[in-house]
Amino acid sequence: MSIDTSTGSAMPNSVAGEAVAELDGIRMSFGGNVVLDDVRLPVHPGFTGLIGPNGAGKTTCLNVISGYLRPDQGDVRIGGRSVVGRSAHQIAKLGVSRTFQTPRLIPDLSAVENVMVGAGRHFRGGHLAELFGLPTARHDERRLRGLARELLTTFGLGEHPERAASQFPIGSQKIIEVARGLLNEPRLLLLDEPAAGLGAEDVDRLVTGLTSWATGRDAAVLIIEHDLELITRLCPNVAVLHFGRIIQSGAPRDVLRDPVVVEAYLGADFATGD
Ligand SMILES: Nc1ncnc2c1ncn2[C@@H]1O[C@H](COP(=O)(O)OP(=O)(O)O)[C@@H](O)[C@H]1O
Ligand SMILES: [Mg+2]
Incomplete structure (x- = not known):
């Protein structure tokens, strides 16, 4: 994945391939209902999208990364260090x-x-x-x-x-x-459907503001969003979650054309609200 930096400044902490945060083999269930199954998701500096039909487990991923939920299995790493078992407050302190x-x-x-x-x-x-x-x-x-x-x-x-x-x-x-x-x-920003309910003007404010903030910074932003145009504008990389599994990831224009991804969206009651 290439990191887009408009300045030529060196980014010593963003060695290619080094994730700011990483879900590694995460399994999460609620009362026997498996909601995340072997989820692997690296979050690199820049913008990463996380998409998928309603109920796929996207918010649960954020809750696991940010320490609101403890996974049944798997590791969560932030800055290369395992944080499983730390409280949301302790994880917030890591940035x-x-x-x-x-x-x-x-x-x-x-x-x-x-x-x-x-x-x-x-x-x-x-x-x-x-x-x-x-x-x-x-x-x-x-x-x-x-x-x-x-x-x-x-x-x-x-x-x-x-x-x-x-x-x-x-x-x-x-x-x-x-x-x-x-x-x-923050070193890592987690956004859960920031554009839901926003008109076109507010979506532009959001995209412009986030882009301007991120430029020249080394931060990683993970965005859950149904607005696929926003994802395509912001994210060089997007992962698709479907029934608790990552079924595809890569550049949005490739991922969104993938027949498996199209099927996942069409097969589900995909309420985008737009
Ligand atoms: N705290 C919880 N207790 C029980 N079930 C939950 C809880 N949180 C989420 N779920 C269930 O997990 C599944 C995934 O939810 P969620 O992560 O919110 O999906 P998404 O954000 O992709 O719409 C849903 O079936 C939801 O009902
Ligand atoms: Mg959600």
Whole structure:
């Protein structure tokens, strides 16, 4: 897989083939129902897509990588180290950020403050009281507010940073959540259907913002998404999950033409919402 960098800067940590994160032989079941079966998925610097029909096990993959679920079998490696058995909190501290299928913003806080919440692991305890209260945190608060505003601008939402999150349309709320996931300079960003429910304009904001953020960085972004055009625009590599197994991976234009993949989508009740 080639990593697209528009700058010519050396990327000493992204030796070809070195994965930022890796699922290796993952098996996961819920009460005897096998949901992931021998899943192998390397996530390299740049964008990786994870697609597949509803119920295929995509969100479960994210939950396993981020420590929300412990797999029955197999290894999860981040930066080459096994993290199976670590808590979601411990894994987040390794530089892993995620978003959820439905945005989890704090409705009464402003857009910029919601992004600042993403600083959790840079604060002792990571509580909002510390973020906004203690004198020792004031310098950090100013710095973070600046970073959060920059991120909102990167995603085309810099105009009303002080507006309450609940006042933004749902599409913008989802983008604010993505921006929050970036505040900590994650090494690995996990996005669960970030474009679901977004209009074309918001999809463009998302793609432009993510591309601009990733340029010149060494981070890896794993995106679950039904919007195959978005996947094709962003991801040099995509893996297809079907009934808990990776059935194909490679460049989107090849993968999406593969008869096995087409069959998997047509055979399932594939509700894309678009
Ligand atoms: N916590 C859970 N308990 C029981 N079953 C679950 C749980 N999470 C997911 N599942 C089941 O696992 C399967 C895969 O779910 P999921 O990973 O959410 O799929 P996707 O994100 O691809 O739509 C589904 O059949 C779902 O019902
Ligand atoms: Mg899901």
